[in-house]
Amino acid sequence: VTSVKGRRVSSRETYHAIIRDFTAGDIIPVKVWRRGAGRAFQIPSQTFPDALAEDWAYKSLGIRVQALSATHRLRFRIPARDGVIVTQVRAGSYLDRIGARPGDVIRKINDLVVKTPADFKGAAIKCRHKESAVLLIQRGNQQYYVTVKIEA
Missing domain, CATH: 2.30.42.10 (PDZ domain)
Known part of the structure; x- marks a missing residue:
């Protein structure tokens, strides 16, 4: 994961700090780096089961x-x-x-x-x-x- 909602993710702590801002039902824009290429996803958030x-x-x-x-x-x-x-x-x-x-x-x-x-x-x-x-x-x-x- 390289960014979430346009905010750069540099560590696990940064990722968790950004994710905390979302609530169940939000659509989270995420960018990842996989196999030498950047990809963007829209991930729907859910409550923790x-x-x-x-x-x-x-x-x-x-x-x-x-x-x-x-x-x-x-x-x-x-x-x-x-x-x-x-x-x-x-x-x-x-x-x-x-x-x-x-x-x-x-x-x-x-x-x-x-x-x-x-x-x-x-x-x-x-x-x-x-x-x-x-x-x-x-x-x-x-x-x-x-x-x-x-x-x-």
Whole structure:
């Protein structure tokens, strides 16, 4: 990709900064360099599919989550009634390295409150073009903010 809407693309970061300006349904003019020649395309933008959000979160944030249930609250001694519970932490991910574990509860991603899996998906989708995300994690009665680098 050499340009988007007439703006030169010099890096991945530049590309993501330009793409953020578009909303679902916009037609995006893109120029690419392929096989020694420049080509121009008009690409219709779409919303990020909710179905892909869980896999994206596992790959990029390193966690899988599900709805926080009464069984989870009892098993992990969680006083919170809102949030999503971490069910899996990807080995080697940043959250794994800092000690996140199943039973932790995600309460926020950036400034977005997470009460349900749908909230988590929506917040994950909104942070996918960023370099990092701030998660509010609760373990027991303790809450702490963690800045997580988004892994590509």
